[in-house]
Amino acid sequence: MKILQVVEQAFRTIVEEQDDTILWLTQSMISAGGDLEVLLTGNCAYYVILKQRQPSLTLGSWKQTEPAELNRDITNLLEKKIPVYVLHEELLERGLLDTPVHEDIQVINHDQLLDIYDRVDQVWQW
Amino acid sequence: MSNRKTITFAFMDPPFENERTVTFFRLLDAALETGANVKVFAYEGAAALSFALQKAHGNAVHGRNETDEDHPLTKNWIAALQTKAASKDLQFDWVNCGLCVDERGVNECISGCGRGSPADLLRYATASDNTLIIGTR
Secondary structure, three states, X not given: OEEEEEEOOXXXXXXXXXXXXXXXXXXXXXXXXXXXEEEEOHHHHHHHHOOOOOXXXXXXXXXXXXXXXXXXXXXXXXXXXXXXXXEHHHHHHOOOOOOOXXXXXXXXXXXXXXXXXXXXXXXXXX | OOOOOEEEXXXXXXXXXXXXXXXXXXXXXXXXXOOOEEEEEEOHXXXXXXXXXXXXXXXXXXXXXXHHXXXXXXXXXXXXXXXXXXXXXXOEEEEEEHHHHHHHOOOOEOOOEEEEOHHHHHHHHHOOOEEEEEOOO
């Protein structure tokens, strides 16, 4: 069964979890034998241009040592040959079209998205 | 072979903070009502839904003691749905994300709910007719 993970809620729980929890879930299910692809949509389009780790949180004497590294999470998926998509239109409307993205991330249009929705067995909208 | 449908739910919200949790439980009840088997993967805050140490309380503003207030607890909602499923000879499976349980300290869950991992979501979904994802917002 092929599943399309549609990740829409950007920067959700990343301080506490120290990752994007759905990208983490995706990696875990792939390790368990899952056949998944990922669409970064909405404000998750920002994920494809990230170059740095998230800033560490400091509260009093407590300082976070392992903040989220979203570009690493995406690279991990790409290195496992997991397709990662982002919509051209969503990069355009956020002024990100001229910003370099990882060469293995597939920038698609709405017509291509329809084909992906047709091809997969289930679409999981997070 | 049974022709009953099976639906998997993945849910992320905690017990008491928003109406999405209530809606989620109403969907579970409706699924059972239609004769569908139900499988639940409780992720992130939802790992606390089945926490056995949830405790009802009285409410002085309402002028009611603990018994009269009868405060809703999600662990009791789950138990009620377990009973409903059993009465209709339906499956009602519930697994909590183990890491989510650990970080919240909600390891003690009610009977019929268990500890698992994302592999269980994959297993549930593969064995189901469809999957409904309800992420937190």
